[in-house]
Amino acid sequence: EVQLVESGGGLVQPGGSLRLSCTASGFTFSNYWMSWVRQAPGKGLEWVANIKQDGSEKFYVDSVKGRFTISRDNAKNSLYLQMNSLRAEDTALYSCVKHLSGPEYWGQGTLVAVSS
Amino acid sequence: QSVLTQPPSASGTPGQRVTISCSGSRSNIGTNIVNWYQQLPGTAPKLLIYTNDHRPSGVPDRFSGSKSGTSASLAISGLQSEDEADYYCATWDDSLNGWVFGGGTRLTVL
Numbered sequence: 001e002v003q004l005v006e007s008g009g010g011l012v013q014p015g016g017s018l019r020l021s022c023t024a025s026g027f028t029f030s031n032y033w034m035s036w037v038r039q040a041p042g043k044g045l046e047w048v049a050n051i052k053q054d055g056s057e058k059f060y061v062d063s064v065k066g067r068f069t070i071s072r073d074n075a076k077n078s079l080y081l082q083m084n085s086l087r088a089e090d091t092a093l094y095s096c097v098k099h100l101s102g103p104e105y106w107g108q109g110t111l112v113a114v115s116s
Numbered sequence: 117q118s119v120l121t122q123p124p125s126a127s128g129t130p131g132q133r134v135t136i137s138c139s140g141s142r143s144n145i146g147t148n149i150v151n152w153y154q155q156l157p158g159t160a161p162k163l164l165i166y167t168n169d170h171r172p173s174g175v176p177d178r179f180s181g182s183k184s185g186t187s188a189s190l191a192i193s194g195l196q197s198e199d200e201a202d203y204y205c206a207t208w209d210d211s212l213n214g215w216v217f218g219g220g221t222r223l224t225v226l
Binding site for chain 1: 118160161162170206207208212216220
């Protein structure tokens, strides 16, 4: 059974940093593209970033370029999102997503709140 | 404003057939595959349709997807109360170099 467990969320002041982690199990992590997708309270889904199986390709939504960095450690079956220079509009539930033909399976997410 | 346009709401009565549209452009739907997701209240999104018209195992055949040109549609036949949820389309956008989601459609079963 596929399991994706996110951690690292919390309350942070504007301009602060957080590092999100996702631990995967139930599938061969190194074989799949992975993404982070966020959902602001009461809003729709927004793709944030994705990363190729070996980490050689990474893509980001324009609003986070230069501030967020996606990475992975296949030996630890883990996905990460380093978030710097956080803004109020980054407040959302951040979910780790396994790809197949696009985003396929979501974790339950970790909540990030940016507020002073 | 989402790159992919969906109606914000849709409704139907039990047993009815409803369709949800997703309109894009040449750089996204016109070139790439479309997926559909169902998000029940308070839960994570679930893949409903992948690669335009394929159902993952476990998804009832009441759900079907199609794509034509720069638009895609999700059809739900034999509507049931448990189908009440938010539905999202998604595809890759070659101009943005990223995945894009529609704004979502809230389906109400009357």
